[in-house]
Amino acid sequence: MAVSTLSQNGIIADLAKKVRVAAYDLSRSDVQQRNQALILAAQALRSAETAILAANMQDLASAKVSDAFKDRMTLNHDRLENIAVGLEDIAKLPDPLGKELAAWTRPNGLKFKRVSVPLGVVGMIYESRPNVGADAVGICLKSGNGVILRGGSDCHHTALAIHKAMKQGIIAAGLNPDIIAMPPDSDRQHVTDMLHATGLIDVLIPRGGSSLIHFVQKEARIPVLAHAAGLCHTYVHQAADFDMARSIVANAKMRRTGICGATETLLIDQAIAKKLLPVLIKDLKALGCRFVGNQEACGLVDEIKLASSEDFATEWLDSVLSVAVVKDIEDALAHIARYGSGHTEAIITQDEQAARQFMDTVQSAVVMWNTSTQFCDGGEFGFGAEIGIATGRLHARGPVGIEQLTSYRYEVLGSGQVRPK
Amino acid sequence: MAVSTLSQNGIIADLAKKVRVAAYDLSRSDVQQRNQALILAAQALRSAETAILAANMQDLASAKVSDAFKDRMTLNHDRLENIAVGLEDIAKLPDPLGKELAAWTRPNGLKFKRVSVPLGVVGMIYESRPNVGADAVGICLKSGNGVILRGGSDCHHTALAIHKAMKQGIIAAGLNPDIIAMPPDSDRQHVTDMLHATGLIDVLIPRGGSSLIHFVQKEARIPVLAHAAGLCHTYVHQAADFDMARSIVANAKMRRTGICGATETLLIDQAIAKKLLPVLIKDLKALGCRFVGNQEACGLVDEIKLASSEDFATEWLDSVLSVAVVKDIEDALAHIARYGSGHTEAIITQDEQAARQFMDTVQSAVVMWNTSTQFCDGGEFGFGAEIGIATGRLHARGPVGIEQLTSYRYEVLGSGQVRPK
The missing domain is CATH 3.40.309.10 (Aldehyde Dehydrogenase; Chain A, domain 2)
Structure with missing residues (x-):
């Protein structure tokens, strides 16, 4: 595994390797620290309002899209405040990590436990709603996952400004800011590289129109949590x-x-x-x-x-x-x-x-x-926040919240048992 | 979804569509009937011993492989009996379907339930151990899943003979035999078609050497449960x-x-x-x-x-x-x-x-x-039987038994609630 992963190169691979290292530390962090990062990221978004709204104006000025699309792209004071409050709400949710999901003992005395752990690195591919990226960071941070964000090119400056502010909040909480990453530009090749990042990204979550979702589902070499349609x-x-x-x-x-x-x-x-x-x-x-x-x-x-x-x-x-x-x-x-x-x-x-x-x-x-x-x-559903809705049958179905972004590991406790035969 | 699925053609697509229809009925079947099918399939294997061992002799005679590989391919009375007993053991396991995994009520009175359901259609790609296909059928049958089996070409006649016997057991239990399927020949194209059967096969489980697993992980367009290595x-x-x-x-x-x-x-x-x-x-x-x-x-x-x-x-x-x-x-x-x-x-x-x-x-x-x-x-682990071991982080990790071959659906019970705003 290590070998094939290390052989991958390029901007996304380099980002993903950094994110994985940081996510590994995050997976062992205290929930108080993760909550603090969410609260400080919310504060940082509020402090950066001027810069974020200016970046948004810049994106809007050059976007050649429909009015409905422009409305989805647009940020203002109230919408930014909603994003910040959303992060604070995620901080109030219970910790999804380290939960004992099951425990049993076998006749030979071996004790088994199934314990919740983060998924690892989430790849978020979305279109132009600026809140999607911020919400994704909040949900991933709470659930101990690293995240690579690839937003729509029309909203790239807005996404970068939000990303920068959130990183400041994460740093202020004493966490490694590499747990969130964004490619430096909106080159479409980054999407392809994310779809092929086997061993580097654990799960892809696409959000947007059905053509984006179909593209991701068709081309991805790694698992995808998504709904192509809601008919x-x-x-x-x-x-x-x-x-x-x-x-x-x-x-x-x-x-x-x-x-x-x-x-x-x-x-x-x-x-x-x-x-x-x-x-x-x-x-x-x-x-x-x-x-x-x-x-x-x-x-x-x-x-x-x-x-x-x-x-x-x-x-x-x-x-x-x-x-x-x-x-x-x-x-x-x-x-x-x-x-x-x-x-x-x-x-x-x-x-x-x-x-x-x-x-x-x-x-x-x-x-x-x-x-x-x-x-x-x-x-x-009472999940507090969602990063998407999944209609596949593997892993999570329906709304995907912090609990759905976890996996588990087994702990097996023995007292010297060896396997017979 | 329906449209893209229906547009796929070929032997695997045709098989998969039949399997899905049968699996849908199986998902709603009674556990007694599924257990009965397992018991009757075990009996059918015993009754077909002569034919199965003859088919195995035919495969062994033409196989150009190492002695160790030949040993893995070889069936005899005891090994066949072990396969049959394995099916009977699966019949004794508790029903993994229809379990209430969680239940809660929201302040607006909506009642939520998460209930276990089958995954759907499993694609099993394996090498030459004849028991792997039979075990997979047993585990899928118990967990309400359809399965398409693609075994190694060296052991094709053995796999077909086992398959034929198991179908008889399934028919004798009054279930649709289309819940299990095998391509009619060992053309390698079938593997590729299975890897690309988006919407037709829900999950692939490869079993065999690491080159097979790597190939499946690299080429699959649908989720894979596997371990590439056990280092x-x-x-x-x-x-x-x-x-x-x-x-x-x-x-x-x-x-x-x-x-x-x-x-x-x-x-x-x-x-x-x-x-x-x-x-x-x-x-x-x-x-x-x-x-x-x-x-x-x-x-x-x-x-x-x-x-x-x-x-x-x-x-x-x-x-x-x-x-x-x-x-x-x-x-x-x-x-x-x-x-x-x-x-x-x-x-x-x-x-x-x-x-x-x-x-x-x-x-x-x-x-x-x-x-x-x-x-x-x-x-x-106490799972009773396993179809493989997974090292990915999505869906199941560790041994994959009947419980790991289930998904869930949400049931939401209201009394006329509408969503405000």
Whole structure:
């Protein structure tokens, strides 16, 4: 292992080696010191406000992107304050390291313990929201991991200014600032090098549009925690409480349309569609939503345009809803199995048996009963903070918080036992 | 997700799609039925003994490999019986599925549960031990996973005969036999296709020599659970009990030299080396071991030849031991950090503080105190059976048993909650 790692060179390899050394020390640090670093990093961000906002202005001035994208890039006093408070909140979370996850004794007297340890070095590849990098540093720092940040080139100066301030906080807490690293420029080659950094980076966490995620998943030679899409379904079962269905569906689709936990497709049982669907559509239309749907849905509500099957495979991330009237729960489950992205699905019903069937059958990371898919979020799960949401099946699924950024080691305590035979 | 998956074609893709459908049903099956399939598969192996041993003779007749390799390939009545008993033992293990791993309620009344589920489809790539494929089927079946087996071409007929018998057992238990699959021939392209089967295979488990493992780790586009090497260290600290050290070192090195948990390097404190090292070497020499070592070691015992630094990076898997006399525990830890493969390391000492320092500092999957590294084995851990040992940090580390082949899903139970703001 050592040999192949040492043979790698270049900016990313050099950074990663430094980060690993620092992360090793961090993994053995006291939680008080890590918390102190988070608090001092928050303070350093506040102190550096002028420089950070100036860097952000510089990025905004040269960015050739859409207005929506510019809004995501933009920092101001309040947004920076939110980032700082986020770090302070992470400092308040319990220590995820050194926890005894399991312990048992074998008949030969050997004592086994499984103890939580950091993953090592996290590679964070993200687009342009400046908070993503800062949040990632906070979560990695708390969980004892080093992190290499590669943000979008449009926001490079902002990211550098934030990075510089956070390093000051880490130094002030007496920790090695090499636990966080950023390539010096926004050369795209750095992304490729991170994807191939076997033995140097332990896990990649990409955050951004689905084309970025697909690229990372396709090209990475190291494990990736991510969700390529959040094509979430809300299924209104025939035994749903109508008022509950109305309030949940409106929230699941329209609270925020751009997040991965937003519902993209409404499934509704034939038996209640005639009565309930027009009401649901009226509610959503009042909130600014447009609709595509299958023939049965179009037959019931004029506002629904006929959908192509591609529409049902589309994560709108917008005020658009795909609607399918389904025969029954089996039909709903088949639709989800065909089009779902493995993220989050919800059933609305008062029938416990139907809910149980739905939850046992859906293969997604998160299945919900009588609540809004928009709750799929680390904060709402009680994780305190999240670095992403994963839909793969290895390691972590669903929101990825500080606990999900840990691994474990086994401690085996003997009194001279040797293995027979 | 659905779209990219469906666009893949070829023998492996077609097999994998069938396996996934069957695995989905298996994931919802009753544990009694899965246990019954294991028991009936064991019976089917016994009934098919004549055909399996004939296929094995055919493979052996045409294999152009070393005698040691031929021995690993060879099946006989006893070895086949061991495979069958192994399946019956797996049937006796507790069900790893549907376990409530965690449960909590949020202030808004939402109830969260984390429940164990299968990983999905396992891709098993192995060399020529016929038991590896059968064990893998047993472990996957128990844990609700489908499995695609790709064994070494030298043993293809044996693997096919075993596979055919096990399918009969699965059918007899009323389960879909598509949960296990094997490509029809030993074309090497199948391996490449498995490595690239994103969305079709959830995890790859390679078993075999380090060149196979390195190849899989380098080329795979999907997660891999494996250990590339088992360069395990036993460190005899100055506060070791000498008798205990003698018995543990002899066992750790020589009980079986070809397994990944065998100790490859002995580290011993300067302070006791003059007195203890000659005794340890004498013990080992009597068992047939040869030695390379650093200058200090060579200076103390004639039998030790001067090692190159490459020797310390070598997993001997043979009756050869690398020996380094070290200044102190810091020196020992530095040696392990430089040459270790992240598998298993042991300290022999009566000094609890030194043991604690060793266990907190070593970054390997398994750290041991006063016992033999040869205990790094799923059976010895109490897992009942293992499909491999992992040294990565994502998902599972150490022995991979039925529990390690599970993932989880979140169930979120509401009563109409919608997300505010």
